[in-house]
Each structure stands twice: as C-alpha cells, then as structure tokens.
Amino acid sequence: MAVYTDVNEGELGAFLKAYPVGDLLSYKGIAEGTENSNFLLHTTSGSYILTLYEKRVDKADLPFFLGLMSHLARKGISCPLPVTGHDGAVIGTLAGRPAVIITFLEGLSLRRPTSGHCGEVGKALAALHLAGADFPMTRPNALAIDGWRKLWSAARFRADEVEPGLAAEVDADFADFERNWPKGLPEGIIHADLFPDNVFFLGEKLSGLIDFYFACNDLYAYDVATCLNAWCFEKDFSFNLTKGTALLAGYQSVRPLSGEEQAALPMLARGAALRFMLTRLYDWLTVANGGLVMKRDPTEYIRRMRFHRAIKSPSEYGLT
Numbered sequence: 001m002a003v004y005t006d007v008n009e010g011e012l013g014a015f016l017k018a019y020p021v022g023d024l025l026s027y028k029g030i031a032e033g034t035e036n037s038n039f040l041l042h043t044t045s046g047s048y049i050l051t052l053y054e055k056r057v058d059k060a061d062l063p064f065f066l067g068l069m070s071h072l073a074r075k076g077i078s079c080p081l082p083v084t085g086h087d088g089a090v091i092g093t094l095a096g097r098p099a100v101i102i103t104f105l106e107g108l109s110l111r112r113p114t115s116g117h118c119g120e121v122g123k124a125l126a127a128l129h130l131a132g133a134d135f136p137m138t139r140p141n142a143l144a145i146d147g148w149r150k151l152w153s154a155a156r157f158r159a160d161e162v163e164p165g166l167a168a169e170v171d172a173d174f175a176d177f178e179r180n181w182p183k184g185l186p187e188g189i190i191h192a193d194l195f196p197d198n199v200f201f202l203g204e205k206l207s208g209l210i211d212f213y214f215a216c217n218d219l220y221a222y223d224v225a226t227c228l229n230a231w232c233f234e235k236d237f238s239f240n241l242t243k244g245t246a247l248l249a250g251y252q253s254v255r256p257l258s259g260e261e262q263a264a265l266p267m268l269a270r271g272a273a274l275r276f277m278l279t280r281l282y283d284w285l286t287v288a289n290g291g292l293v294m295k296r297d298p299t300e301y302i303r304r305m306r307f308h309r310a311i312k313s314p315s316e317y318g319l320t
C-alpha cells in the first residue's frame with residue numbers, strides 16, 4: 001500500500017488553489033509504490049499525481065529530484081513535470097507533509113517485458129544520461145559502496161538466516177570491490193532505479209519514466225548495469241541474452257559505451273546486484289510485516305550476484 005497519509009477533500013481543495021491546475025473533480029489513493037503517498041487527481045484542467053513525501057525521502061534532496069524532473073522534461077525526456085505554484089514554489093505542505101503535484105503520464109508498467117521493450121529502455125536510459133549532462137545540481141549516490149557498507153553492517157549478523165553462507169559470500173565481495181571497483185569512467189546524472197515498475201509503455205512504445213527519488217551522480221555504466229539486472233533476468237534467474245543484447249544495443253544506439261565501460265560491466269553488474277540485495281535484505285530483516293515498506297525478496301538478487309561473479313567476458317551480456 002502506498003497511502004500512508006490520508007488527505008480530506010476540503011484540505012486538498014484548499015491546497016490546489018495555490019497551483020494552476022483548475023478545480024478538483026475527484027481524487028483517489030494509488031496502491032502501487034512503497035516509499036511515498038501518491039494520489040491520482042482529476043481536475044477541470046486534466047489529471048495529475050499528488051505526492052506526499054514520507055520519512056524515507058530526505059527533504060533536503062527534494063529540490064534536486066524535482067529540479068531534475070523539470071530539467072529532463074524540458075529537454076524532451078518523457079517524465080513527470082512538477083507543477084509550479086502561483087507563488088513560484090513547487091513544494092507545498094499538505095497534511096503536515098511536503099507535497100508536490102506532478103503531471104500525469106499515460107501508459108502501463110510491464111510485468112513481462114519483451115526484448116523489444118528492453119531495447120526501448122536502453123535508448124531511454126541513454127537519452128536520460130545525455131539530457132542530464134547539463135543539469136547544474138549534483139547529489140552524491142547515497143547507495144554507493146559506503147552506503148552499502150552501512151546496510152551490510154546492520155544486516156550482516158542475520159544474513160545467514162536468509163541464506164546460509166551469505167555473510168562470508170558478501171564479505172568477500174566487499175573485499176573485491178575495495179580493490180577492483182572501476183574508477184575514472186564517464187559519470188553524470190543517473191536514474192539509479194530504472195526497474196520495470198518505473199517505466200510506462202503504450203503498446204511497444206515507451207511512454208514515460210517515473211520515480212526519480214534515487215537519482216544521483218554516478219557512473220553511467222552503473223545505471224546500465226542496474227537495468228541489465230532489473231530487465232534481463234527471467235523468473236528462474238537465468239539471464240536472457242536476447243534481452244541483454246537488445247537493451248545494450250538500444251543504449252549504444254544513443255550513447256556508445258567506451259571500451260573501459262564495456263570491460264567494467266561485470267563488476268558494475270555485481271555491484272548493482274549487491275546494492276538491491278542489500279536494501280532488500282535490510283528491509284527483510286528490520287521492517288515488521290504489515291509495516292510501511294513492501295518487502296521484496298533479497299534472494300532474487302543473491303542469484304544475480306552469483307551469475308555476474310561467474311561472467312568471464314562482457315560479451316556474455318550481449319555486447320555486439
């Protein structure tokens with residue numbers, strides 16, 4: 001569920017008067033999502049999404065996230081555009097929470113993407129990287145190695161409950177990352193969470209990217225590695241080479257990867273798999289059932305970590 005804070009019609013109607021969105025016709029809470037409370041609004045001028053930011057989003061980061069969405073939307077990336085209020089401010093307060101209205105994107109996220117969809121995602125990711133290159137704000141990646149280490153130190157002592165031997169396995173990964181994590185690769189704004197639930201399609205055509213709340217500055221190829229993890233594995237944890245080939249070809253048709261970026265893919269993909277394993281493991285072990293965060297299975301990403309560890313050449317991802 002993703003309506004943690006309820007909003008009544010009177011306070012919402014009053015809140016909307018500060019924005020050029022017309023009058024409220026109807027609204028409803030959106031069940032999808034896990035981090036924030038989201039509502040679909042219908043007004044006399046169209047449809048919008050209202051987001052109330054909950055505890056896990058650092059309020060100090062909101063100008064970065066919202067400024068980035070505005071920047072990308074202005075540069076032709078299909079992503080939500082935050083609506084500016086009559087007083088020039090984007091962020092308001094509703095029900096005691098920071099609140100923002102963004103434009104509604106048409107489309108559906110896919111449970112079973114095809115290789116055609118993977119190709120579209122690759123292209124959109126590269127276009128996002130190019131469009132973000134002149135965004136003036138920066139945000140360090142809070143979930144880079146230091147952030148992983150914090151999660152690991154909180155979860156390590158119970159890791160073997162989830163999978164026997166996991167503590168030793170991940171300790172060895174950390175030692176490897178300290179020595180071999182790629183340095184000096186092209187970097188800039190990355191989405192950092194471009195999973196299928198954050199990409200909308202209308203048929204075969206990609207219609208929008210959402211959820212920029214992990215966006216940050218980091219290696220472009222790390223974002224590619226995150227997408228390989230999120231889009232190109234099947235339910236049985238096998239890597240789908242056709243999807244990998246399509247995603248990488250789509251990306252490279254817009255922004256070719258350098259030789260160094262290609263060579264680094266196995267290490268980056270291992271790191272990306274560890275990052276999602278760790279956030280999932282942390283939630284799995286610390287968040288009570290029925291709590292605010294929907295728990296996702298960390299073992300799906302243990303399987304991916306093992307797959308990437310066994311890779312001998314980046315061509316195994318489908319680089320052509």
Ligand SMILES: Nc1ncnc2c1ncn2[C@@H]1O[C@H](COP(=O)(O)OP(=O)(O)OP(=O)(O)O)[C@@H](O)[C@H]1O
Pocket residue numbers: 002030032033034035036037038049080102103104105106197198210211212213
């Ligand atoms: N601009 C938009 N247009 C249409 N629907 C949207 C838009 N933004 C969000 N949604 C809908 O709201 C849902 C939740 O949004 P979002 O993924 O941003 O939430 P979240 O709480 O940050 O979740 P999580 O981080 O777990 O993915 C989406 O799955 C989608 O259905």
Ligand SMILES: N[C@@H](CCO)C(=O)O
Pocket residue numbers: 193195276279280296
């Ligand atoms: N995409 C993340 C969750 C929310 O960002 C995951 O699947 O673990």
